[in-house]
Amino acid sequence: MTERTWIVFLLALLVWAFVFYGLDRAIMEGQGLPVGADLMPR
Amino acid sequence: MTPGPIRPAFRAGIVMASLVLVAAAATGLLPDPAAAAADQGMNAATAGAPHVARGDYPTIAGMSSRTTVWALAQMHLFLAAFVLAVPLFSLATEFMGKVTDDGRYDSMAHEFMKITMAAYSFTALAGGALALALFLFYPPLMGYLLRVFRGQVLIYALLFGLESVTLYIYYYSWKALRYGNRKWVHMSIGLLLNAVGLTLMFVANGWATFMMSPAGVDTTGAITGTVWEATRNPLWNPLNLHRFLANIAYGGAIVGAYAAYMFLAEKDPARRAHYDWMGYTSNFIAILGFLPLPFAGYWLMAEIYSYSQQMGITAMGGVLAWLFIIQAVLIGTIMLAANYYLWSGLMRTDRGRKYVPYVKYVGVVIIGGFLVWVTPHTLILTPSEVQVLGGTNHKLLGPLGIMPAKNTAVNLMLVFTFLSFQMFYRSSRIPTSRFAPAGNAIIYALYIVGCLNIVGAGIYGYITPTVYKVGASVPQVVSTLVIIVGSVIIDIFRLRGAETTTIHWGRMSPRSQYALFVLPVAFTWLMGLMGYIRSSLRTYWHVYTVMRDNSAEAYIPTIGQAGNVITLITLGFMAVMVFVFWLSRLGETRQAAPEPRPPARTATETAR
Numbered sequence: 001m002t003e004r005t006w007i008v009f010l011l012a013l014l015v016w017a018f019v020f021y022g023l024d025r026a027i028m029e030g031q032g033l034p035v036g037a038d039l040m041p042r
Numbered sequence: 043m044t045p046g047p048i049r050p051a052f053r054a055g056i057v058m059a060s061l062v063l064v065a066a067a068a069t070g071l072l073p074d075p076a077a078a079a080a081d082q083g084m085n086a087a088t089a090g091a092p093h094v095a096r097g098d099y100p101t102i103a104g105m106s107s108r109t110t111v112w113a114l115a116q117m118h119l120f121l122a123a124f125v126l127a128v129p130l131f132s133l134a135t136e137f138m139g140k141v142t143d144d145g146r147y148d149s150m151a152h153e154f155m156k157i158t159m160a161a162y163s164f165t166a167l168a169g170g171a172l173a174l175a176l177f178l179f180y181p182p183l184m185g186y187l188l189r190v191f192r193g194q195v196l197i198y199a200l201l202f203g204l205e206s207v208t209l210y211i212y213y214y215s216w217k218a219l220r221y222g223n224r225k226w227v228h229m230s231i232g233l234l235l236n237a238v239g240l241t242l243m244f245v246a247n248g249w250a251t252f253m254m255s256p257a258g259v260d261t262t263g264a265i266t267g268t269v270w271e272a273t274r275n276p277l278w279n280p281l282n283l284h285r286f287l288a289n290i291a292y293g294g295a296i297v298g299a300y301a302a303y304m305f306l307a308e309k310d311p312a313r314r315a316h317y318d319w320m321g322y323t324s325n326f327i328a329i330l331g332f333l334p335l336p337f338a339g340y341w342l343m344a345e346i347y348s349y350s351q352q353m354g355i356t357a358m359g360g361v362l363a364w365l366f367i368i369q370a371v372l373i374g375t376i377m378l379a380a381n382y383y384l385w386s387g388l389m390r391t392d393r394g395r396k397y398v399p400y401v402k403y404v405g406v407v408i409i410g411g412f413l414v415w416v417t418p419h420t421l422i423l424t425p426s427e428v429q430v431l432g433g434t435n436h437k438l439l440g441p442l443g444i445m446p447a448k449n450t451a452v453n454l455m456l457v458f459t460f461l462s463f464q465m466f467y468r469s470s471r472i473p474t475s476r477f478a479p480a481g482n483a484i485i486y487a488l489y490i491v492g493c494l495n496i497v498g499a500g501i502y503g504y505i506t507p508t509v510y511k512v513g514a515s516v517p518q519v520v521s522t523l524v525i526i527v528g529s530v531i532i533d534i535f536r537l538r539g540a541e542t543t544t545i546h547w548g549r550m551s552p553r554s555q556y557a558l559f560v561l562p563v564a565f566t567w568l569m570g571l572m573g574y575i576r577s578s579l580r581t582y583w584h585v586y587t588v589m590r591d592n593s594a595e596a597y598i599p600t601i602g603q604a605g606n607v608i609t610l611i612t613l614g615f616m617a618v619m620v621f622v623f624w625l626s627r628l629g630e631t632r633q634a635a636p637e638p639r640p641p642a643r644t645a646t647e648t649a650r
Binding site for chain 2: 001002004005006008009012013015016017019020023024027028031033
């Protein structure tokens, strides 16, 4: 891969990580399961 | 007109007429609890479900009522799933042929329908036999169901008639309505056929799911709602979706086996190329239907739990849970066979060799996922083994037996099966756009992050309470879909204007074709197995919690007995399919015209 492609790859990793994190959070909260409260001691 | 086309239609008509007669006879002649209640001054609607004693179930020549009905119902379902699914993707293929103006698609769609036609009369016969068996062996239940669903039964019969008519018109008008605007007329007939077929399935699903999650009746079974309310019971839509997708996967697998049969039988290279292409397309359809199937199954199971926790626990926490391990083996077999076929397909293109080194990594994921899926949580052990192990759960393998591990495994298997498709697709295209390297990097990143997200959500399920464990499966599904859809979209842009290389259809090993035979066998077995589980969930109820089953066979059969019955039904169905394939091939076989006889010699010539 060229240098430019590597940069695109690293940027894409960041963007996809952001996308998936956002999706995960939205889906869990959409199910009434707020992320963060799940690990609190019961 | 040859007599061939008339016969199946005529047979289906006879079966349908018999069905209507049986339904009418049953409503009029069989001991109807509603009529008995009416005699006692009660309204038929307010009478509850009948309370039947063991003596109310007829016994005929020592036959097992349940096994007879089970075998016929399963056989009818296999055939119906096939004949309902094929017109769906046949229409899609025909549409593709029209849009791309490629006659090969049209010929393939027509050939898909040819196989369906041969199977259609068998479907009607199995359905008629099932109806007769139900009325013979379970008259009180059928009387009650007819009382709940009333006129809908006749609507079903009418729909069946309409389906037969549209099916025959769709098939036999193919050549008459082939070009121009007539093609659109033909596809409209196909659309009508599919609409009727799906409605037919939805109606039958309403009856099956009413027996599991009754609605529109009170706790005694007295009718309190409309027919629509009884139909639209809690499990109706989950089963509708599940069967719709499963039918497509099943239909694809069966026509794939037909293509493999023809591929192996053909000697002409052009014909072999055609059947190779048909096999590839059928496999693609089967996998396309199969990819979302676990999610539909998950929804169905979640709704079962939601309707009755007891029913859910019977399915996945009791004796039936072991069948989910067999299910995992069969699904793993399907995945391995489908992937093996796709990997073999890389030999069709000259650039396919480039992708071969990656196959082993895909193989590791598929086999690894398969092994995780078949790992049970609790083992069946002897007391000494329990002592050595320190419990029934293995400390390393035990955690792989719960749902977060299974969900992770199945999602990764689906993603990597899609990757096998993508490798073949790419092997015949050389990208020329400037975006290609960057697009490739974006797709790599998508796969890496998406798979990490699937694994991460699986681990998250281990460290959170159960409700989060279940909830975390949804992001896993969404991740799988984002990877698949996202990489398809990026690839479209990446391969815009790409140079296409020749695909040598027909350049496939005979061994690869056997993978196409494995698919329908595993699918059939799987459907039989899961059908047995779904039906067993009612335990000793005809209609769950409403009408008790007091027959001698009101118990869940042992896994061994069920396995034997399911295997026999599967073998029976495959025998029917082989006969159908043979019939289709026979239809194309032409006898060579006899050599013209030399003119008879005259008496004068003979004398010389």
